[in-house]
Amino acid sequence: MKSTFFVFVFTLLAYLQAPAQTSKVISGSTDFSVKFILGTCNGTFDAPKGTANFDPNNLNASAFNLTVATNSFKTNSNGRDKDMKSDSYFDVAKYPEIRFKSSKIEKKGDKYQAIGSLTIKDVTKPVTLPFQAKKNADGSYSLNSTFEINRLDYKVGESNWKLKDVVTVTMKAVIK
Template sequence: MKTICTAIILLTGFFTLKAQQYKPVDDKSEVKFTIKNFGINTNGTLNGLKGTIKFDPANLAASSFDVSVDVNTINTGVDGRDSHLKQDEYFNVAKYSVIRFISTSIEKNGEDYAAKGNLTIKGITKPMSIPFTVKQNGEGLIFSGGFNINRKDFGVGGSSAVMGSEVNVSLKVFTVKE
């Protein structure tokens, strides 16, 4: 009887170590970017957020992100510019329709976290660390964070002299428990 009770306790403990799985809610989430164009800040958004997020602050080793956005949804508020950004020289959406981030580890930094992993844009994958915060939202979580990238590292925009190289990305990802 002791053996059965011990086995039940161990199995229960094992299953509670598993991170909760969440799904991004695209229509509530925000993926925003800012880049200088002709010396002026140009803002835009991306939608079509999907993927799987596993998160347990007590077990970061079991936590992970595998999320993507649809580049076809790029919106800078100017239809002509959006169409231009979808062309080969920029995002080449006919061939590379998503931007994807897959984490390799999650770390705690004080009250905040950082997701280390691989960011893929236009078929080019680079290591990235994305700092973020987490807040409870009913049954789900809200992940907020931001990072900077060099668009040239991903072959976006060629050698455009009028467009800045640094892109600031900010994220607010609402999730629901799966």
């Protein structure tokens, strides 16, 4: 009886001290669009990187800590891309990442929302990012989020009649 008790206690302690399983972003994309005087500028950043734990049955254990590399900015215009990477916009030499870190995940109807902080350049602001989640056959999750941000709130460029302030961002990630 004593040995069974010790095995139980040892197993319980080992389980409690084991690190939590962390999901990683295994693929994805980060697209954006912003209207300007000649139409709409569409572009991409590389896929988000970082950790993304999502369990629809335990949202308290779900969390996102994601980064996007600012130097991966592409619009299919070398001149525009170079300008956007300069200190006038993203200042990629000084600020190599855009970061989102969640503080809470909630369900809203048939969708979810990640509440947390978004950091671009040296500005961090609270945001709520809506997202959809779909479980794949292999156990991974496909997450999709479309949201708008005001680029001026994050010191990305200056107010300009040629370029709108609001940017639409679409992030897609597969986590496992």
